[in-house]
Amino acid sequence: MKKIGVLTSGGDAPGMNAAIRAVVRKSIYHEIEVYGIESGFQGLIDGHIKKMDIGSVGDIIQRGGTILRSARCEEFKTDAGQQKGIDQLEKHGIEGLIVIGGDGSFRGAQKLTEKGYPCIGVPGTIDNDIPGTDFTIGFDTALNTIIEAIDKIRDTATSHERTYVIEVMGRDAGDLALWAGLADGAESILIPEKKDDFQEVVERLQRGHDRGKKHSIIILAEGVGSGVTYGEKIQKATNLETRVTVLGYIQRGGSPTASDRVLASRLGAKAVDLLLEGRAGKMVGIKNNKIVDKNIMDVLIEAHTINEDMYKLSKELSI
Template identity: 55%
Template sequence: MKTIGILTSGGDAPGMNAAIRAVVRAGIYNGFKVMGIRQGYNGLINGDIYEMNLSSVADIIHRGGTMLRSARSEEFKTEKGFKKALNVLEVFGIDGLVVLGGDGTLKGAREISNASIPTIGIPCTIDNDCGYSDFTIGFFTAVETVVDAISKIRDTSTSHGRANVIEVMGRHCGDIALYAGLAGGAESIIVPEVEFNIDEVCKKAIQGKNRGKLHHIIVLAEGVGNAYDVSKAIEEKTGIDTRVTVLGYIQRGGNPTSYDRIIASKMGSKAIDLLKEGKSGRALGIKCNSIIDMDINDALKVEKSFDIEMYDTTKILSI
């Protein structure tokens, strides 16, 4: 193996640039030529590829987003598009690949690996929905962003004696809501993994108001329902003025936390080690604070488990 490629696909996540930097520099250190593939699998199909050097990744470890840019590619999922991607890899002499992204990106990596191109996947997604890994790159930065927003919203909610429903990302996984809700001291946390009762949320708000509490923060994962419907129900049932804040894509941006930079750097370097050892079809992750790699097929089969104990703790501490 002489030349490796690197791409980022799907939604961007803080820490992707730190991982790119690690792959490029560890690759060059180990004697590889490293080719950057812009705009994910779409860029691979279209040959949007250039050679990277040490200077290519200077001053990016602290930056959010992805310098390689990202795009979703429906064409890559077709037989014609996939064959074109493989042809482009051959034309550019790329005989190893590192891909950064979430579940869909890892599935693409699996298919390329099955086509006899050594491929390593690095989990980068703020949703933290890769079941085989404790955490994904970008998750804790997103959590910090939400916690900061909760603090600011609490200030103004207290000033006006309001409740506020804060909608965060997490269509199928409620980890952002759970972790940020606990760290931010939210009174109620609504996630897709646990059925919620609007009357319980309202009861807690009324009890808080009766003991003199001037605010009530509800963190809602987007996959549960419409934040405005929840807000309307709370206001109708309690009489408490209730507002909605949808944080949206602000959660994907910003400088990555030191933790995300560290695990991204370690995974990027590990990816090069695996390719150097001739391994393929491996998904990197973190378990018990150690970087692990496992068969990508097995990794994709692991269902995400919800930390119900942490959820119960939030309910106890928010009485």
């Protein structure tokens, strides 16, 4: 293989730039030309493809977001759109493609692989919702952003003796809420994977208030519902002064943590190795701190699960 391409797709995640850097530099180390595809699969269809060199990825390892940018692309879900993408890759002589993103991005990579075009997936999403890997690129950075915000909210919650509902990202996966809630000692953690009894949440708040607790923190993943609506329900049920903070897109930005930079570098480099070995249709991941690979198709049909022991512990510690 003499030429490979790399693109980022779906929601951006801190550490994507570190992964791009690893792909580019690992490829050049092996004397392979590497091409960056801008704006995801939409850019692939439109032919927004440029050759990259060592200087192209200089001074980006510490930057959030993605220098290749990202975009949604409904057209690529069709056979015609996928063929347009393959035509562009063949036009530039690109023989393999590395796709950095989440499950939607991996579906595009799998379709290309099925049509004879070798692809490797690199998991990049703050939600940490990709089966087959302990962590995804961007999760650790987003988690630390949330924790920093909660710490600041706790200061004012204590000063004013209020209950705070904090809505975090996680449409279908509760990892951000669970990890942040455990790290910050939240009284209740509400995630899509578990159906919490509202009355149990209320009773926990009331017990804390009765023993003189000055404030309470509830972490709610967006997939459970609106933080504003939940906050209104809490105040009505407990008569405790309640405020709501929706963290929103602040969770996606910022300089990646050391953990995300190292993970992205390891995964990006491994993706190049897999292409050189002729092992198409794979996703790279990390298990027990070892870099592994798994069939993308298996990843797509497997359901994401939370760490049950951590969830149980969060309940035990929030009495």
